[in-house]
Amino acid sequence: MTKKVNLTIDGNQVSVDEGTTILQAARQLGINIPTLCFHEDLCVAGNCRVCVVEQEKVRSLPASCATPAAEGMVIHTNSMKVRLARKHIVELLLSEHNADCTKCYKNGNCELQSLASQMLTGDHLFLDLVPDHQYSIDKFNPAIIKDDSRCIRCQRCVRTCEELQNVSALGVAYKGNLMKISTFFENPLFEVVCTNCGQCVNRCPTGALIERNYVDQVWDAIYNPNTHVVVQTAPAVRIALGEALGLPPGKIVTGKMVAALRRLGFDSVLDTDFTADLTIIEEGHELLSRLRSALVDKDPKVALPMATSCSPGWIKFIEHTFPEYLPNLSTCKSPQQMFGALVKTYYAHKRDLDPKNIVSVSIMPCTAKKFEANRPEMRSSGYQDVDFVLTTRELGIMIKQAGLNFENLPDEKFDSVMGASTGAAVIFGSTGGVMEAALRTVYEVVTGREIPFEGLNITPVRGSEGQIREASLKITNTVPEFHFLEGVELKCVVANGLAYAKQVMQNVKDGKANYHFIEIMACPGGCLGGGGQPIPTNPEIRAKRKEAIYEEDMGMPIRKSHENPDVKQIYKDFLGKPLGHKSHELLHTHYTSRKRY
Amino acid sequence: MSDTTLKRVDLIFGEYSNEKYKVLAETIKRPNEEIINDLLESGLRGRGGAGFPTAMKWKYTAQAPGDEKFVVCNADEGEPGTFKDREILSRVPRKVFSGMAICGKVIGAKKGYVYLRGEYRFLVPELMQELEIFHQHVKKLGYDFTIELRLGSGAYICGEESALFESMEGGRGEPRNKPPYPTTAGFKKKPTVINNVETFVNVVMIMRLGPIQFKLLGTKDSRGSKVFSVSGDTPIPGIYELELGMFLDRFVEEFGDGDTKAVQVGGASGFCVPRKKFSETIIGFEGVPTGGSMMLFNSSRSMYNVLHNYLDFFEEESCGQCTPCRVGCQQLRKGIVAVKKGEKSAHYLDQLMKLSESMKITAKCGLGQSVANSFSSIVNNFKEEMIY
Numbered sequence: 006m007t008k009k010v011n012l013t014i015d016g017n018q019v020s021v022d023e024g025t026t027i028l029q030a031a032r033q034l035g036i037n038i039p040t041l042c043f044h045e046d047l048c049v050a051g052n053c054r055v056c057v058v059e060q061e062k063v064r065s066l067p068a069s070c071a072t073p074a075a076e077g078m079v080i081h082t083n084s085m086k087v088r089l090a091r092k093h094i095v096e097l098l099l100s101e102h103n104a105d106c107t108k109c110y111k112n113g114n115c116e117l118q119s120l121a122s123q124m125l126t127g128d129h130l131f132l133d134l135v136p137d138h139q140y141s142i143d144k145f146n147p148a149i150i151k152d153d154s155r156c157i158r159c160q161r162c163v164r165t166c167e168e169l170q171n172v173s174a175l176g177v178a179y180k181g182n183l184m185k186i187s188t189f190f191e192n193p194l195f196e197v198v199c200t201n202c203g204q205c206v207n208r209c210p211t212g213a214l215i216e217r218n219y220v221d222q223v224w225d226a227i228y229n230p231n232t233h234v235v236v237q238t239a240p241a242v243r244i245a246l247g248e249a250l251g252l253p254p255g256k257i258v259t260g261k262m263v264a265a266l267r268r269l270g271f272d273s274v275l276d277t278d279f280t281a282d283l284t285i286i287e288e289g290h291e292l293l294s295r296l297r298s299a300l301v302d303k304d305p306k307v308a309l310p311m312a313t314s315c316s317p318g319w320i321k322f323i324e325h326t327f328p329e330y331l332p333n334l335s336t337c338k339s340p341q342q343m344f345g346a347l348v349k350t351y352y353a354h355k356r357d358l359d360p361k362n363i364v365s366v367s368i369m370p371c372t373a374k375k376f377e378a379n380r381p382e383m384r385s386s387g388y389q390d391v392d393f394v395l396t397t398r399e400l401g402i403m404i405k406q407a408g409l410n411f412e413n414l415p416d417e418k419f420d421s422v423m424g425a426s427t428g429a430a431v432i433f434g435s436t437g438g439v440m441e442a443a444l445r446t447v448y449e450v451v452t453g454r455e456i457p458f459e460g461l462n463i464t465p466v467r468g469s470e471g472q473i474r475e476a477s478l479k480i481t482n483t484v485p486e487f488h489f490l491e492g493v494e495l496k497c498v499v500a501n502g503l504a505y506a507k508q509v510m511q512n513v514k515d516g517k518a519n520y521h522f523i524e525i526m527a528c529p530g531g532c533l534g535g536g537g538q539p540i541p542t543n544p545e546i547r548a549k550r551k552e553a554i555y556e557e558d559m560g561m562p563i564r565k566s567h568e569n570p571d572v573k574q575i576y577k578d579f580l581g582k583p584l585g586h587k588s589h590e591l592l593h594t595h596y597t598s599r600k601r602y
Numbered sequence: 603m604s605d606t607t608l609k610r611v612d613l614i615f616g617e618y619s620n621e622k623y624k625v626l627a628e629t630i631k632r633p634n635e636e637i638i639n640d641l642l643e644s645g646l647r648g649r650g651g652a653g654f655p656t657a658m659k660w661k662y663t664a665q666a667p668g669d670e671k672f673v674v675c676n677a678d679e680g681e682p683g684t685f686k687d688r689e690i691l692s693r694v695p696r697k698v699f700s701g702m703a704i705c706g707k708v709i710g711a712k713k714g715y716v717y718l719r720g721e722y723r724f725l726v727p728e729l730m731q732e733l734e735i736f737h738q739h740v741k742k743l744g745y746d747f748t749i750e751l752r753l754g755s756g757a758y759i760c761g762e763e764s765a766l767f768e769s770m771e772g773g774r775g776e777p778r779n780k781p782p783y784p785t786t787a788g789f790k791k792k793p794t795v796i797n798n799v800e801t802f803v804n805v806v807m808i809m810r811l812g813p814i815q816f817k818l819l820g821t822k823d824s825r826g827s828k829v830f831s832v833s834g835d836t837p838i839p840g841i842y843e844l845e846l847g848m849f850l851d852r853f854v855e856e857f858g859d860g861d862t863k864a865v866q867v868g869g870a871s872g873f874c875v876p877r878k879k880f881s882e883t884i885i886g887f888e889g890v891p892t893g894g895s896m897m898l899f900n901s902s903r904s905m906y907n908v909l910h911n912y913l914d915f916f917e918e919e920s921c922g923q924c925t926p927c928r929v930g931c932q933q934l935r936k937g938i939v940a941v942k943k944g945e946k947s948a949h950y951l952d953q954l955m956k957l958s959e960s961m962k963i964t965a966k967c968g969l970g971q972s973v974a975n976s977f978s979s980i981v982n983n984f985k986e987e988m989i990y
């Protein structure tokens with residue numbers, strides 16, 4: 006049993022497990038101590054000092070986030086001394102901060118701003134230091150903007166990039182008054198190893214790291230009478246958008262989201278789920294074809310294990326970190342980009358539209374998708390396949406701008422064609438979802454039978470945060486075409502968060518792991534924890550989103566990608582067969598080896 | 603000896619034996635408890651400035667569970683006005699290494715490091731030479747302990763023990779949260795004793811003379827002698843080993859130029875004592891502690907300039923990690939300029955005084971908590987010089 010320690014906080018006795026911090030102990034008592042650099046997902050830094058408390062018989066004020074509770078401690082969280090010290094600290098932060106809130110993207114969703122308003126900092130105790138600093142702003146990146154004048158040096162972003170993602174694109178440079186968050190040789194973000202995953206954006210307490218927003222450009226397209234604006238929505242948006250509009254986490258708002266998009270004026274409201282299903286068909290057949298090459302043709306050059314390619318943060322990561330494994334990536338484009346390529350070809354044809362007049366918008370839980378849409382290879386329709394990528398947060402802003410009463414909107418259905426979805430596509434939003442969806446289809450293709458898991462729930466591959474999930478599936482009683490797989494034990498691995506992705510790839514590289522199929526999502530928990538999702542994020546919120554995703558899957562009438570009617574139709578009308586000529590032209594891509602420095 | 607003469611001693615630099623590493627050879631034969639008891643009895647407190655009882659530090663580290671432990675000598679002498687560790691290391695490095703080796707025996711460490719200030723790189727050849735001799739001797743004694751030199755890169759903050767460990771581990775020199783303290787999680791998160799250069803020499807001295815002899819010097823709270831770095835407006839700047847616990851007026855009588863208006867005790871992060879308080883100020887842990895720096899200022903000096911200079915230093919040398927130190931130093935510097943120029947009223951100094959009090963209690967590390975000392979002591983005592 007864990008040892009207990011007893012302490013007193015604001016006159017309340019509390020007994021907590023040894024190792025519990027003063028901050029956690031206070032929260033157990035329902036006492037809220039303000040914090041800034043503290044974040045549930047990250048290691049303790051203790052550098053902002055906002056959470057200081059008074060400890061009897063101790064001269065200095067300990068930071069409650071960093072100080073473990075000890076037997077007999079007597080703590081005051083709101084004494085005169087504490088209040089003044091905290092006010093001073095917030096005032097100091099403000100004096101270095103470009104507090105031009107009305108010009109800030111995070112206005113209204115800023116932790117510094119809410120602390121400032123709590124502490125009645127209107128009278129500004131100290132001198133303005135902003136003019137003394139030569140702050141720079143990096144807006145060269147299509148996905149993320151870094152504005153040093155808004156930075157409070159809490160280092161949440163640095164810890165995120167290092168601990169969660171193992172990328173360390175962001176680090177601390179200089180010291181003293183010049184100390185700043187910077188990159189390798191202070192290069193702009195787009196020239197360093199940054200994967201655009203946006204996890205730093207999710208955790209930045211101020212407006213120092215934000216997504217590049219395209220809200221106005223999308224409005225312009227909507228109001229342009231000569232354009233036909235198509236919107237696609239990613240699986241993980243529908244279970245998180247509610248949070249951006251004041252609803253509790255874990256609420257499924259698919260129907261209301263469709264209704265809202267229609268009311269915003271999009272000409273056609275379609276679903277990325279459709280191309281998620283299409284990805285499964287293409288990627289599943291790609292896996293089977295690689296396995297055939299390896300097992301039947303004994304081709305020594307075939308790249309196995311095969312890794313998923315849906316997560317653009319992961320793609321840029323592997324391009325920088327393990328470029329020698331680029332052939333192992335599935336050549337399938339991500340569902341967003343498949344969708345984009347089809348909108349300006351197949352959809353344009355079906356609806357008799359000139360693709361040059363189509364503006365294709367996507368709503369993504371992701372910032373890396375903004376970068377992905379801008380990749381030079383993503384123009385296979387002859388135009389930029391996806392014109393604008395909005396995050397879940399940006400859609401939230403548009404809905405607020407339009408004055409929609411989101412909660413009271415009716416539930417509406419996606420348009421057709423390219424609007425049909427399955428449960429398999431929905432679970433793309435959670436770690437392990439692509440694997441599960443692929444197995445539901447691949448197993449059936451190979452054996453002619455449904456995968457033998459109750460309710461099609463392949464729980465062994467459902468990933469978890471902070472975990473590398475390995476599973477294997479024995480294939481028996483194959484159909485004649487796939488006899489070469491008879492008795493094969495298909496080995497899969499699922500990882501989320503780039504720190505774990507790196508471990509998986511390192512294991513592969515070191516020969517310690519022998520997989521056939523690897524699913525990697527760049528963000529903790531998968532897309533549901535994506536860098537474009539509503540702020541704040543923490544393990545509890547992500548757990549609720551995950552529940553919602555699987556709930557949505559269970560509620561879908563069709564739960565296997567190959568049964569998606571729109572998918573069946575597109576193969577019949579347009580693509581021919583999986584991995585066919587048209588598919589290669591529109592749905593597959595190639596990757597670029599990038600340097601680490 | 604007249605009343606006005608300070609008791610000068612020559613224990614730190616003095617040669618006591620022709621036989622090299624004699625004290626070490628004798629001490630490592632003694633039981634650990636006995637060594638710790640001697641240190642406890644001697645009342646030795648750390649010479650870096652903070653004054654933590656050395657015996658306790660060693661005892662806690664000895665008791666801490668850990669498969670590997672370390673001894674680190676803090677030779678990152680960066681406090682403005684301090685230059686005594688340089689002298690110790692260049693004249694009696696043998697005593698420093700002996701003290702470290704004794705510590706290694708007591709706590710169960712096989713490895714010691716000297717973290718040397720980057721600007722003291724010129725000492726490296728001599729130190730390496732002496733280390734070779736030291737390693738030969740410990741080998742002869744059949745004792746497994748080696749010492750390695752590590753060089754800093756010029757950051758003041760790396761003199762703070764946990765920032766020093768970060769720097770040694772290849773990280774950015776930023777202080778860590780405490781607890782855990784170095785006694786349980788220091789270098790490489792292993793139990794570590796980190797002491798100032800002079801402290802290790804004091805240990806050797808106590809082992810040689812015994813705690814009773816050591817205790818004859820100094821006062822109840824400040825036992826023994828101390829090496830002082832005397833600079834500023836004095837006809838005789840230099841390094842002096844003096845008994846601890848002296849009154850400042852005695853010190854000024856000896857070292858002043860007859861016109862001393864203030865003494866900055868303990869360097870830029872220490873306290874400024876004005877003339878009217880010389881007679882009541884004790885140099886020691888019961889009064890104003892110091893890591894050795896004593897800067898004298900005569901009436902030709904502007905205390906505003908002195909303070910501005912210190913604040914400039916801290917503004918640049920704060921690691922920048924925690925808010926009170928990083929931003930507080932900028933505010934204090936900019937604030938006194940604004941008052942001097944008349945852009946802010948004299949009352950603004952009161953606001954800054956409150957800020958300095960907050961800085962002292964909220965900064966993350968010991969250095970951050972002391973950067974405002976010079977501000978509050980100079981502004982309190984020389985307010986008119988700040989304004990006019």
